[in-house]
Amino acid sequence: RESEERFRQIAENIDDVFWMTEPGPIEKVLYVSPAFERVWGRQSSELLANPRVWLAAVHEKDRESVLETYEEFLQGMGDFDIEYRIARPDGSIRWIWDRAFAIRDRDGNIRRVAGLAQDITQRKADEQKKGQLYKEIKHFAYIVSHDLRAPLVNLRGFSRELEMAMSVLRPAVEKGLEQMPQENRREVQLALEEDVTESLEFIKSSIHKMDHLISAILKLSRLERTELDFERLDMNSLVNETLDTFAHEIEEKGIEVRVGVMPDTLADRTSMEQILGNLLGNAIKYLDPKRPGLVKIAGWPHGEENAFRVSDNGLGISESDVERIFEVFQRAGDRAVPGEGMGLAYVRTLVRRHQGRIWCESEPGTGSTFTFTICNHLLPGESDP
């Protein structure tokens, strides 16, 4: 009795709705905490009189699936852990996260059902806002990079025209210089030979750089948008095909490559080729020339996901850079190795589109390990939030 009292005290002071029923032919609500009245906007007495009042309040779009889950749960098939909307008497809609646990007797019959229902309306709204914002940012990146292309083409065209005009002007000016007083001549010569020529060079190299940046952002936003085509992939063949593209370097540098047995994975082929291509490319690119290179690739099932790992005994990455390297245009370590700092940003985008995660563990001077997961039960069209 004492513990029941203590339990009541706790249940009555939480924001979530705690409830307990006695299932059976005559379903009975034994207890519901006061939060019910606030969340459902109905009297607890209504629920005590009619146990299915909570279900009647479930939004009609969710009602059928909620009822189905609940009935299955009562029959001992599956869990009751669901999110649904309720419509309150004042017409407002709330999102509920409801979980229930069966309390059974020795024979395995359900004697009581205890549940906890939480109002998650705010969380749902935040998630929706975040999803919307993410979509807008993706769209914005695409529009900006796409639209910046046109003025860039203009800049390139007009700087070429300026160069051509200069080649016409130059002999004329040089001729005119002969008639110019000595003291002005040097100034004009400097402007012509150095200022104009150098400025044009700067403009051209800036255009080139900007073109590079825009192309990279455009590629990233294309990766976010292209449709994925899921199929069951033989990962071992895919890894071997990817390694073939590096065969020359592997041979030349005498790199040892060890490939473990990997599980087949449901994924988009092009994405996986790019992910593996980038990770293996980096593993090879950032090896330490001072010791024999070793690159290992492994994969294993991990719950509903498959995990893959590419590790090397290369230069490694300092702790402060490990997170940063996945961001756009971020490079670390020795800048003598060519690259634009986009590879891992592409990889992270593709992994995310497969509902996966990627992370790196590394020690400078010892090597790096990149691990990523791929959700293995995706159906086509399910990849994006």
Ligand code: ADP
């Ligand atoms: P890039 O190779 O073009 O610089 P990435 O996005 O592929 O661009 O990689 C970002 C940075 O992460 C690299 O500049 C490098 O410093 C570091 N990096 C990536 N992979 C490895 C690796 N296997 N070993 C050591 N450093 C790595």
